[in-house]
Amino acid sequence: MRVMAEDEATRIAEQHAQAVIKVIAPAQKPDPGGSGSAPCEGRGGEIAKDGRYYVQHIYQVPVSPDRQIATLERLRDHWRQAGYEIQRFRVFPDGKGGEVAARNAQDGYQISVETTDPPTAVSLAVYSPCLMPPGKVSG
Template sequence: MSRPATRIAALAIVVLTLTGCFGGDVETRTEDEAKALVRDRSAQLATQLGGVAFTEAKENPGPCTSGGNADVFAVQGSYQAPLPTAEQIPTLNRIRDAWKRDGWEITDDRVIEPNAGILRAKSSDGYTYHLTSARSTTELGVIIYSPCFESPTPR
């Protein structure tokens, strides 16, 4: 795994653990159903990114709460999108504008160095998206988190 991908994966595990669901009603889904929902959203984003083919694609279930109900989980999808360095900021800006038009909450939007930025947003149906670029790479890191789901069977 490349160094940026390793950093993104490590950050994703920490964020997934910390962004858990803290009470309230959650929809019932199997892990496979929840993975498919995240995969569908990644396919939609790949289209928005210009029809890219994601590499290092993974959908992993994990806990939604620390010390809470083991049967409540979320799915984290992590992907790498091939994207030339010079196109990363314009692409992030285009995606941000589309998400704003769709009524999404933009939670982070910044240029971190020339040709590199971070874009984070929450969709109206509770999915969280993190896009991160780096000047030294020709890939855009993508992480998609599902809302919390309750397993219909013990996990």
Template sequence: MRKRLALLVSVSLSLAATACGGPEEDVKTKTRAEVEAAIAAQADAIATTAGSALDGWRTNAAPCTGKNGETATDGKWHLTGFANIPIPPDKQVSTLGTIRDSWRQQGFEITDDRTFADNTRSSVSMRNQAGEMTVSLSTTMSLDSAALIVASFCYMPAAGEDPANDG
């Protein structure tokens, strides 16, 4: 469990850095509720395509990180959602392939597409510029599910909100 959590944190930080750009970048203002709804809808769509349900969905807001590792001090924030999607071991690689194909048909940019040497595990990631998010989906070592990470792009906080510091 610790290894899985460490991997999810590492991947989410790299996705967030990719999605956020630098703190000096001009970004949109959105409420936390708007962003949560958008990434939850994307996660639900992926689970539906996989023919399963999200297991353990949770989100975390944090300050944006720039390309050089700098942390935004002006309130810019992003939201990351995490879950597992139960998928039978014999369907892991084909299910992730189906999800990748669905993303391609929707015009999303595929940023990672790998099947590991043992041919039982795979990983696929995308960037949805219009939806302002990145997504990573990887089979787990236990082969009982796929780990899903959905990270929003960066936003300025809406009036009265401070998601970067509220978690």
């Protein structure tokens, strides 16, 4: 398991978020929805008690209703070219909304973008992999 201080993990999450914003809406000012850390969960839902954690960053990025699906497609294509693993891409049955999610294989961060209802923005979420803070021993 990678060892990393929380402030460094947060800085990397912010870099990923800003890179996505630059691709999908460089002229827009995103609304930060929040960020923070939480203990990692095991496969059975158990909470790590040894200090393992992940960080998340969430934003609402203004995107006009007529550009929602095209924005997801552009981001998916950009991630493919950058070598990210596309985990999900779908357009909802109404044809007006959808989502795309990818994982950066180099650092394990996951990024997802989903249209909002009403369709005035997209919700951007960045999650770090499970990390161990410095000075802790995984057990």
